[in-house]
Amino acid sequence: MSVQNSPEGFTISSARNVYSMLMEAKAPGTDTFDAHVIACILAMSFAEAKAEHIPLVDAVGLEADQLTDLVETCFPDALAWLSRDIGRRDIARSADEACLLDLLKSGAGRQTVFAHRLAALVARRAQRPNHLWQDLGLRHRGDLSDLMKRHFAPLARRNSHDMKWKKFLYRMICADAAFSLCTAPSCGECGDFETCFGDETGESLLARGRRAADLHGSRSAA
Ligand code: SF4
Known part of the structure; x- marks a missing residue:
C-alpha cells in the first residue's frame, strides 16, 4: 500500500x-465476513480517534500489541500505515x-484469541451512544446479528425474542448479577417495550460519512 493512499x-x-x-x-486466509466486520x-474507530485526538487503542479497547x-x-499490508496511529x-x-x-468472552462459541x-x-464500541451495529461501523443490524450468531452463538441464542442487541447485552449482565432493570413483571405489560424491542434500524455511519464526502467533493468541484 502506497504512502499516497494512507489516511492523512x-x-x-x-x-x-x-x-x-x-x-x-485482507490476508488470503482471513474469512471475508470476519475481515469485513473487523475493517x-x-x-469507525479510526475516524473517532482522529476526531477526538485519542490513540486508536482507546477507540477499540485493545492493548497495542493485541491490536497490532x-x-x-x-x-x-495495512500495518505499515495503521501502526502510526495505534x-x-x-x-x-x-x-x-x-x-x-466477560459476558461476551464467556458466551463465545469457541474460546479463540480472535x-x-x-x-x-x-464491549468498547458498546460504550458509544448509537445502536451497537452503527457504532461498530456495520452496514445494518443484520451484520451484527450474523456476527453474534457466528462468534457468540451460546449468548446469541439467549436473545430469543430478538431484543435490541445493546439492550440485550446489558440485560444479560444485570441478570447475571441477579439485578433487574425491568420495571414490569413481563415485557408485554412494560412501558419500556419499544426501548428494548423497537426499531433498530438507521443509517450506516460509514455510509453517512461517504455521502458527506461525496457531497463535499461535488460542491468543491462546482
Ligand atoms: S420490555 Fe420491560 S420487562 Fe421487557 S426487558 Fe425491557 S424493561 Fe424488561
Missing part, C-alpha cells in the same frame, strides 16, 4: 476509505465494559 488529514467522512484500504489488504470496526497482532493477522496506553475499562467483556479480541472490540 483523516476525517469521519473518510472512514469508508479506510474500510476499503483494509479490505484491499468496519477499525474504520489483529491487524497483522487480518490485513498484513498508540500505546494501558486500557482502562469501566465496570460496565468489563462486565460486557473471539476474545472481537469481544473486547464489541
Whole structure:
C-alpha cells in the first residue's frame, strides 16, 4: 500500500476509505465476513480517534500489541500505515465494559484469541451512544446479528425474542448479577417495550460519512 493512499488529514467522512484500504489488504486466509466486520470496526474507530485526538487503542479497547497482532493477522499490508496511529496506553475499562467483556468472552462459541479480541472490540464500541451495529461501523443490524450468531452463538441464542442487541447485552449482565432493570413483571405489560424491542434500524455511519464526502467533493468541484 502506497504512502499516497494512507489516511492523512483523516476525517469521519473518510472512514469508508479506510474500510476499503483494509479490505484491499485482507490476508488470503482471513474469512471475508470476519475481515469485513473487523475493517468496519477499525474504520469507525479510526475516524473517532482522529476526531477526538485519542490513540486508536482507546477507540477499540485493545492493548497495542493485541491490536497490532489483529491487524497483522487480518490485513498484513495495512500495518505499515495503521501502526502510526495505534498508540500505546494501558486500557482502562469501566465496570460496565468489563462486565460486557466477560459476558461476551464467556458466551463465545469457541474460546479463540480472535473471539476474545472481537469481544473486547464489541464491549468498547458498546460504550458509544448509537445502536451497537452503527457504532461498530456495520452496514445494518443484520451484520451484527450474523456476527453474534457466528462468534457468540451460546449468548446469541439467549436473545430469543430478538431484543435490541445493546439492550440485550446489558440485560444479560444485570441478570447475571441477579439485578433487574425491568420495571414490569413481563415485557408485554412494560412501558419500556419499544426501548428494548423497537426499531433498530438507521443509517450506516460509514455510509453517512461517504455521502458527506461525496457531497463535499461535488460542491468543491462546482
Ligand atoms: S420490555 Fe420491560 S420487562 Fe421487557 S426487558 Fe425491557 S424493561 Fe424488561
